[in-house]
Amino acid sequence: MPKSSAHCCQKGARWYCPAAEDHAIRLEEGDMLLLPRWQQHKLCSSSDVAAVDIAEVAARSGSDLWDSSRPLAGIRVLKHQPDAPNPPDVQVLAMMFRADHAYQDNLANCMPSIFHLSAADVEFVSLITVVREFVATHIECRANGYAAAGHRMAEMILIELLRSIVAKRPEGTTGWLNGLGSPAISAAMTALHLEPRRRWTLNELADVSGLARPQFSFHFSRVVGQSPMSYVQSVRLQWAADEIMRGAAIKAVADEMGYSTPFGFRKAFVREYGVPPGRWRMDRSAAS
Structure with missing residues (x-):
């Protein structure tokens, strides 16, 4: 099914480098990024570093990647230790969204390919804090209902991002x-x-x-x-x-x-x- 993704830079700064674009986007701490249409990309401390496949990162972390047959079991913690003397300490909260084909296509067509929201413009910091603390608390014990609750929290963040897009659309645009x-x-x-x-x-x-x-x-x-x-x-x-x-x-x-x-x-x-x-x-x- 079609996919969208969102990233929230929780700690440190990093670069988002889309494969289909000729420029990189620097994400500062607290920034958010919404990708309405899934596209290949890399997340890195410097735009010129070599990428490591996420499947390899997942294997090192002892975690499976997204399982489409279990849509509510998608909470993962992936840890990557770069081969560098003093690697930067960066934490990212990433979310993937799937929807029915026609509806997600219609939604994606109304939005930019990349939507970057700076930390100063994020008006739902408290919600992000709740989600981050929820994941940190429950990822190890995986208590009953944690996956369903995490799923709903991610949907709430997506709704807030969509509201931000509507509020920031240039005057005179349609859709x-x-x-x-x-x-x-x-x-x-x-x-x-x-x-x-x-x-x-x-x-x-x-x-x-x-x-x-x-x-x-x-x-x-x-x-x-x-x-x-x-x-x-x-x-x-x-x-x-x-x-x-x-x-x-x-x-x-x-x-x-x-x-x-x-x-x-x-x-x-x-x-x-x-x-x-x-x-x-x-x-x-x-x-x-």
């Missing part, structure tokens, strides 16, 4: 994340996402928002960057893509969405994702 900043648009979007299979009309969404239909349509298009009904179509197709990935029959999904023939559904799906639903499922399954 569905922008809609969350408008109470009226947010109300309509929330209702739509709660019932993606419903055949929403423009009047119904306007009623939920509390705005008149023309006002709602204009405001939605200006803030989100697409018309309300175009957004409805995208959300419904996201739901369909998710169902298909779960193993649902394509014809059954087409029927559920109200298409009279699978061909009509296939045409809409190709317009949204570029490939037919069957091919899309095969490609995503192979990439997981």
